[in-house]
Amino acid sequence: MGRIALLTVSALILVTAGAGAWLYEHLNGNIKSVGIDGKGGQEKADAFGRTPINVLVIGSDGRNNAADCKLGGGCGSASSTAGHNADVEMVVHVSADRSNATVMSIPRDTMTRVPACKDPDSGQSTSGYYGQINSALQYGAACQVATIHQLTGITIDHFVMLDFSGVVKMSDAVGGVSVCVSDNVYDTYSHLKLSKGTHTLKGEAALEFVRSRHGFGDGSDLGRTVSQHLFLGAMIRKFKSAGTLANPAKVYSLADAATKALTVDTGLGSVKKLVDLATDLNKVPSKRMTFTTMQTTADPENKDRVVPAAAAKSLFATIADDQSLTSGSGKKKPTSSPSATPSPTATVPASQVAVQVQNGTTTGGRASVIAQALIAKGFSPNTTTGNAPEQSARTTITYGPGEQAQARTAAAALGLPASHLTQGSASGVVLVIGSDWVSGTSYGGSGDSGGSGSSSEGAGGSGGSSDTHAAVADAHAQTADKTKGCAQVSPYKTVEINGVPMTPAQAYAAASGKKDSAS
Known part of the structure; x- marks a missing residue:
């Protein structure tokens, strides 16, 4: 409207x-x-x-x-x-x-x-x-x-x-x-x-x-x-x-x-x-x-x-x-859309990657939980924790010049889509945990809540790495130009008349004395 x-x-x-x-x-x-x-x-x-x-x-x-x-x-x-x-x-x-x-x-x-x-x-x-x-x-x-x-x-x-x-x-x-x-x-x-x-x-x-x-x-x-x-x-x-x-x-x-x-x-x-x-x-x-x-x-x-x-x-x-x-x-994207997960070939060994983990949520201890999970996966013990400068709605990894491979290693370990990665001017791999990930140690894992936010990748509708086939699944x-079908009337007993549950079609027949909306 x-x-x-x-x-x-x-x-x-x-x-x-x-x-x-x-x-x-x-x-x-x-x-x-x-x-x-x-x-x-x-x-x-x-x-x-x-x-x-x-x-x-x-x-x-x-x-x-x-x-x-x-x-x-x-x-x-x-x-x-x-x-x-x-x-x-x-x-x-x-x-x-x-x-x-x-x-x-x-x-x-x-x-x-x-x-x-x-x-x-x-x-x-x-x-x-x-x-x-x-x-x-x-x-x-x-x-x-x-x-x-x-x-x-x-x-x-x-x-x-x-x-x-x-x-x-x-x-x-x-x-x-x-x-x-x-x-x-x-x-x-x-x-x-x-x-x-x-x-x-x-x-x-x-x-x-x-x-x-x-x-x-x-x-x-x-x-x-x-x-x-x-x-x-x-x-x-x-x-x-x-x-x-x-x-x-x-x-x-x-x-x-x-x-x-x-x-x-x-x-x-x-x-x-x-x-x-x-x-x-x-x-x-x-x-x-x-x-x-x-x-x-x-x-x-x-x-x-x-x-x-x-x-x-x-x-x-x-x-x-x-x-x-x-x-x-105007057709939906084919199933050959690129995967939402980072390519495992564009990574370096976890032991060579130290991540600065920052908590951008209102949930206390999130940075420590994720940092410990990374170290347990073999990441450098020099991985650090702290609070983000401000709260963030979206989880992101920012990496310095020439450090994209390190960032991809961290993203792959955490299940974070490549669309959440962006290059910054300062050196280091910085993970900011956003309010789209308030629990769990895997971004796509059970119990995690998910949203993702804006990225400079893919602007103009031609780039980016999100899986568009997955995006429209069950959506x-x-x-x-194709919305010309009929609205499918519910086959279930979703309404009632005088306390009797019935389907909308049954209700239509039972209410023969009521004027139609379009008449």
């Missing part, structure tokens, strides 16, 4: 450029912005001075106005995000050379570490906790950005947030979005009720579709992310279709709705800045925009929650390393 809003603003400027300053100021006045104060990290430019763009798109469940309250759920009166959750979280990555993009959904049921945060508007603060990822929004949008950055290691440059009423306004303004469902479906929770086949959804029906988590897939948030990708792909095609951009009235209506629906970071807090970003986004052809969902596994502490699966490390690293998930033809990857 955020991408559509940005494209709309850009189109409006082109179509109605002669309308004058009033229109520009009117749209500027619609936009709400807040600061994120570098909570998402800082991008590194490639050799040509280009940087990728990473935008966190947030769908808030906030209901702080009459329009939102009417759409269901609890209501509030505050203008801040206190008490709100992030129903939808998508990291939109646009490559440094603007040739490809990735949209990665992070299920709202993901359990992770939320860092210390304070919302400058509400004053609500936390010293940090382990909890559901969507709850970070209660401490402000900057906290949600920081939490995603800490989990994935991906630099988050900007955020775009929409609430319930924003989804309704956007779908109405674009003239409706065409979606297909594989069977009759009635989600008694989101109230979506559709017969098998294709429907054009507007207003509340569109909101019911993107919010439905009991109607599709396995009846969890994982199924919902896939149906949301189908919806967004259809909306992108509708937006670019003939007649939409050629009609100034339609474009104005959509742009006005988009800017009113948006809350953005201060880096995007004007029409001009949104247009600049929209221009970059629009350069990416649909066949080179990949929709994915972060791979997950069941939380061992709570079967109703999930944690990132081991494969998510590859997906995070691929995005952070600015690698495309498609080839030039439900498909390109925007």
Whole structure:
């Protein structure tokens, strides 16, 4: 939804450029912005001075106005995000050379570490906790950005947030979005009720579709992310279709709705800045925009929650390393992608390598644990420990000129992907342990949590060493031009009527007197 809003603003400027300053100021006045104060990290430019763009798109469940309250759920009166959750979280990555993009959904049921945060508007603060990822929004949008950055290691440059009423306004303004469902479906929770086949959804029906988590897939948030990708792909095609951009009235209506629906970071807090970003986004052809969902596994502490699966490390690293998930033809990368682990031939004996191990986490003793593990593996007893100058979201090895082989030896011993290696100006091999590795002695081992962050390698989507085949494994990857299938209705008893559990199709038959959402 955020991408559509940005494209709309850009189109409006082109179509109605002669309308004058009033229109520009009117749209500027619609936009709400807040600061994120570098909570998402800082991008590194490639050799040509280009940087990728990473935008966190947030769908808030906030209901702080009459329009939102009417759409269901609890209501509030505050203008801040206190008490709100992030129903939808998508990291939109646009490559440094603007040739490809990735949209990665992070299920709202993901359990992770939320860092210390304070919302400058509400004053609500936390010293940090382990909890559901969507709850970070209660401490402000900057906290949600920081939490995603800490989990994935991906630099988050900007955020775009929409609430319930924003989804309704956007779908109405674009003239409706065409979606297909594989069977009759009635989600008694989101109230979506559709017969098998294709429907054009507007207003509340569109909101019911993107919010439905009991109607599709396995009846969890994982199924919902896939149906949301189908919806967004259809909306992108509708937006670019003939007649939409050629009609100034339609474009104005959509742009006005988009800017009113948006809350953005201060880096995007004007029409001009949104247009600049929209221009970059629009350069990416649909066949080179990949929709994915972060791979997950069941939380061992709570079967109703999930944690990132081991494969998510590859997906995070691929995005952070600015690698495309498609080839030039728009097909997914072949299985012959290079391995994520360092080549064992480009190493030197461990006994010749002394590592400076620095703890960049809030977990005490991590440097000592890893240093002892390295020495036990035969590394030089001159290996040292200490605290990093500052906390780090990503584990890295920095090596001096001519010391890449030593760094690769250390990385291979620790299971650290080559994308985490970078050359510095000072001599020595320095391992900084980040918050993506808070336990265990092997980065890819059992019990380790993983994310990886930005690297100067692979900028422009053409280099890097992350395994792109592993990155899309079980990630439900498909390109925007291919998102034309039907949302798969859940075959499980995920809903109930009058206390009786049933499948969404059975519920549809049982609720014959209820009007369909698209009728």
